[in-house]
Amino acid sequence: MQKGVGLGALSRNSKHSQLYASHGERLQRSHADKLSTQLSVFQAALIEFSRTHAKDIRSNPLFRAEFARMCTAIGVDPLASSSNKKGGSFWAETLGTSVNDFYFELAVRVVEVCRRSRDENGGLIAVAEVRDRIEKLDERIGGGASGVSEDDILRAVESLKPLGSGFTVIELGRRQMIRSVPKELNTDQSTVMEAIQVLGFVTHSMLRDNLSWDRARVQTVIDDLLSDSLVWVDSQAEEKEYWAPTFIGNIGK
Template sequence: MSSNRRGVGLSAFTRNHISTAQYASHGNALRSAQSDSLQTQLSVFQSLLHQFSVTHAKDIRSNPTFRAEFAHMCNAIGVDPLASSNAGGGKAESGGSFWAQMLGGSVNDFYFELAVRVVEVCRDTRAENGGMIAVAEVRQRVQKGKGIGGGMEVSDDDVLRAVDSLHPLGSGFTITKLGHNQMIRSVPKELNIDQSTVLEAIQVLGYVTISMLQINLSWERARSIAAIDDLIADSLVWVDKQAEETEYWSPTFIHDTGGQ
C-alpha cells in the first residue's frame, strides 16, 4: 500500500510539472501574438496618420488648432513630432524628425524658427522682467515680428512646443505656472515658495506692499522684506516709491494690463 501511494505522489508531481511548463509555453505564445498584433496595429495607424498629414498638410501648417490636434494624435501613439526619428535605431538615411518626413520639413522648420524667436524675445526682455515672461506675451511679440512661418498664426501651444524643443540643447528654458498664467523662465534659477507666492499675489492684486503681505499672508515683516528683496535682486519686480507705502509691481502684470 505504501509503495502504491509513493507511486501516485510521484506521478502527480510529474503531471503538475508538465502542466506548469505547458502553461508557461502557452503564456509566452500569447504574449508574442499580442505583441505582433500591437505592432501591426501601430504600423497601420502610423500609415493612416501619414496619409492624414499629407492630405491636410496645408491646414496643419496654417491652423494652430489643427496643428495642436495633429500633434496630440502623434503623442497618443508615442510619436514625438519634434524628436529625431533615428532615436529608435532607424535607418540613418531616413533622417530628420517625424514632422520633416511627413510634411517635407516645413512644419519642423516653423518650430525651429519659432524657437529662435522665443529665445530672442526672452533675451530682449530680460532686463525688464528678470528672465520670466508670460507665454501669452511671447506669442504676441512673436506675432508682431517678421518672418515667422510667412505670417502664420502662432498659438500658446506652438510657443510651448517650441520651448520644449530647446530642452535637448540644455538651454535652461523652462515652463512654470504662476496662478493661472504659464511663464517661460529663461534663466537657470528656481523660485522659492515665498517668491512664487508674492508673484501670484501681484497677479491677483496688481501690486503688493510689505504691509499687504503681512496682513494677507500672515507673514512676519522680516519674511515679507526678504521675499521682496530676493525678487528685486532678480529683477522680477519693479519698485514704485510714489505712494505712501512703497509698492512692488510685476513687469509681466504691467505688460498684460497695458496690452488689454
C-alpha cells in the same frame, strides 16, 4: 485524510504553475503583436493624413496643434522622432523641411524676445506675452498676423532643450511662463509670484497676514525678487505695492 498532499501533489501544482506561466507569456506576446500591428496602421494613416493636409498643417496653428497631439498620442515626436532607418525627422520626411524650419525659426525668435525683455522682467515672461510680441512685430514688418499660437511657442521652447539652452516653461498660478535664466525660483519666491498672478500685486502686510510670515522672511523674498527684476515696486501707494512686469503690461487689455 486530505487529498492532494505529498510529493505527487507538489509535482502536479508545479506543472500547473508552469502551464499558467507559459499561457500568460503567449497571451502577452499575442497582445504585443496586435498592438504593434495597430500602431503601424495608425502611423501609416498619420503619414497619409499629413501628406493630404500638409498645407493646412503649415498655415493653420489650430490644425498644426491637433496634428502634433495626434503624433504624441501614438508615440511620434514631431520634431525629433525618426520614422525610417535614415534617421530623418518625421515631419521633415512627410511634409518637407518647412515645418521643422518653422519651429526652429520660431525658437530663435522666442529666444530673441526673451533676451530683449530680460531687463524688464528678469528673465520670466508669459507665453502669451511672447506670442503677442511676435505677432505685433510681424504686423509691423509684413502687415499681417503671424499665425503663431501659444502651443507653437511651447513646442518651440521644447525644441531648445537638446541644446541645453536653459529655457524652460514653468507654471505660476494658472499662467505658463518661460524662464530664460538658469536661476530657479525657491519656494517662497514661487509663492509670492503666484499670488501676484492672482491678485495683481502684493504688499508686505498682505504676505504677513495671509501667509503668516514674519517681517524678515517677507523682506528677504521681496528683496530677492526686486534684485532679479522679477517684480517692480510702486512707491506712490499708501503701502508699497510689488507688481510683476508681465501683469502690468497686460492691464487694460
